[in-house]
Amino acid sequence: MKLIIKPRSPKSRKFPITLDFAPRTPDEIRVEDVKNAIAKKLPQFYPDRQRLTVDGPTATDKPVGLEVGKTLADYNLKDGDAVTFKDLGPQISWRTVFLVEYGGPLVIHPIFYYLQQFWYGKTFEHSQMQTVTLWMVLLHFLKREYETVFVHRFSHGTMPLRNLFKNSAHYHILSGFNLAYFVYGPWNATAERSDLLVYGCIALFAFAELSNYATHVTLRNLRPPGTRIRKIPRGYGFNLVSCPNYFFETIAWIAVALLTQSWATYLFLAVATGQMYIWAVQKHKNYRKEFSDYPRGRKAMFPFIA
Incomplete structure (x- = not known):
């Protein structure tokens, strides 16, 4: 032929x-x-x-x-x-893209937290809120890096190289420079939070991160290595929404926002949630189009709502 x-x-x-x-x-x-x-x-x-x-x-x-x-x-x-x-x-692997995206905040946040003199012109002792926020952010993105290397299986191997810069801007600027500069500044060095709020946010954050990880493992197990097989995801979180991973990630950032009470964190939360909802709606539509027996009661991202 x-x-x-x-x-x-x-x-x-x-x-x-x-x-x-x-x-x-x-x-x-x-x-x-x-x-x-x-x-x-x-x-x-x-x-x-x-x-x-x-x-x-x-x-x-x-x-x-x-x-x-x-x-x-x-x-x-x-x-x-x-x-x-x-x-x-020119193409770049999705795994490399994720490693670069998530690696930005892992570098940016400690730079702002520890190099106070350079960024703010003076040194000061951080508040409990600032220290807890630093560890929340670092743990979140370390988990992301771990999942990129050991958990995720990618249906598409590569993406255009030019998109790397656009995708990275979201993480490096909004959740990197934006959060770090405004949260770790001297104006928050005296910020007081009740123990109930601090430990409540830590508990909510831990619940959301562990739940998010569980959904990623579920998605991984749907696709055998080296294949592009697609199945209907079921189980924890998936019985209510098509993309519980996005829902739980939103909860994690809500915990950070409640702790910091910073407009910079609320800005990132709004942008990130909006983008994840767009992705969730698209994936939800694809699931319903691809699988005739897809559960009709599921919502896209928010249980019982949307």
């Missing part, structure tokens, strides 16, 4: 190219075989950098993306048909 790879951009000088898979038939050729064949001819376009599409059934339909694991026959492709190629640009 021969397959023509045409460019999405009419200015491309490297395409079209023709791939010859003889004597194999369309039902014997997988999408990854096509990507590997393209990379063999043009090494700069490694498989993760490629997006392959075919035209929809009608002229008004959107192009259909070719998914790894499926065959050409799944898309009704025959000998001599064409597939459209798009260069996604």
Whole structure:
């Protein structure tokens, strides 16, 4: 079978190219075989950098993306048909992205906490609230780093390198410089919090972080290593919402916000919760679209609400 790879951009000088898979038939050729064949001819376009599409059934339909694991026959492709190629640009692994994102606050918070003279022009003794907040933030992002290395399994291996800077800004600026500068400043050195509030926030934070971790383990166990299998998540948290991991993370940051009582923390809480809710709604819709038996009573992120 021969397959023509045409460019999405009419200015491309490297395409079209023709791939010859003889004597194999369309039902014997997988999408990854096509990507590997393209990379063999043009090494700069490694498989993760490629997006392959075919035209929809009608002229008004959107192009259909070719998914790894499926065959050409799944898309009704025959000998001599064409597939459209798009260069996604330089890629970086999602694992690396997460390590960079979460690593920012782990560096930024101690710098503001310990280098007082540099940031605030004087030294002072931190309040209990400031010290407890530091450890909450560090434990949160250390847990994130641990999960990135040992827990998460990624359905998509890479993302465009250019997105690294946009994604990191959320963590490095909002939960990094923003929180650290305003929470650890001298104006909070005399901030007093009752023992009930301090230990209540610690307990709420611990509950939320452990619950969040449990949901991540549940998601990990749904996908065997090296596969892209998708199943309906069930169990703790998932019986009420599609994304309990986002719900529990929101609770963790509510605990930090209640402890600090800082507008900077409330700002990060609002932005982070809003973004997680957008993700949750999208995932909720995808679950309901993909699984006909998906539980109808579940909400996206907030139990019994939304």
